[in-house]
Amino acid sequence: MSEFTHRPVLLDECIEALAIRPDGVYLDGTLGRAGHSREIVKRLTTGRLICVDRDQAALDAAGERLAGWLDRVTLVHSNFDRVADILDELGLRGADGMLFDLGVSSPQLDDASRGFSYMADAPLDMRMDRSEGLTAADVVNTWPQEELRRILQQYGEERYAPSIAAAIVRRRQERPIATTLELVEVVKSGMPAKALKEKQHPAKRSFQAIRIAVNDELASVDRMLQGAVPRLNRGGRLAVITFHSLEDRIVKNALAQFARGCICPPDFPVCVCGRTPDVKLTPKKPILPSEREIEENPRARSAKLRVAEKLKDPAP
DSSP states (O other): OGGGGOOOTTHHHHHHHHTOOTTOEEEESOOTTSHHHHHHHTTOSSOEEEEEESOHHHHHHHHHHTTTOGGGEEEEESOGGGHHHHHHHTTOSOEEEEEEEOSOOHHHHHOGGGSOOSSSOOBSOOOSSTTSSOOHHHHHHHSOHHHHHHHHHHTTOOTTHHHHHHHHHHHHHHSOOOBHHHHHHHHHHTSOGGGGGSSSOTTHHHHHHHHHHHHTHHHHHHHHHHHHGGGEEEEEEEEEEEOSHHHHHHHHHHHHHHTOOOOSOTTOSSOOSOOOOSEEESSSSOBOOOHHHHHHOGGGGGOEEEEEEEOOOOOO
């Protein structure tokens, strides 16, 4: 039962942000350990909670974690970027609240066989959805050197991306890179000695970059936002937790566009575009974890929660 004591990041802040109505329809697009979902569904009476995850293992565990509330829960095996399609398939026009926690779930990291960790040896996999085809081994062993450099630099913000990409290509010409610890050694071989002495694990940024590429994470976030906001019911809330700057920039920019009104040039005397905002940001700046939460859960340190509320119908 110890896993039920797991406390999701920014839990209280998320629940407050969603302003849950007992008869409302809510969607948790990243079920994971169901920590957020449990707190949402507890507050429903005649309402409904849609729990989405691309990892079947999360859905398989949800029966126990959400026991007692399953009459109000619908489990969906899918990617959250299909949020509009998911609602269509369930015959729902919209939702009163949606939550997306973009962090990699702890069970995926804790299960060494999934290949996400640079601390334990396992086949190079890193797929959040094991039914999908592309694996980390495919990326590492088949993608061109320039593409490897690009993802290491862009997704991992790795300053030694060119030399690491070159080291990967050199090694795979001898034999395929098959496991996580093999990849760690190759990454280290492409870094200067001073970088290996830094506090952060030398392979952390490279593993992040490859994981993002395997799961198409950044493009999925943008597709999710473009699908979610139009399907929020009027007055509904969207809450998104990010854990690194690349995701947060996508969320921030997309929500800013949805919150923007007139786009006419400043010198126009009157608005001719007719554009009105779809949402308001509540609050305008991201919500950050408290010092106490960071102390209790260091994983929360980089978390940011952004919240948007769908505006009411404009006055006639």
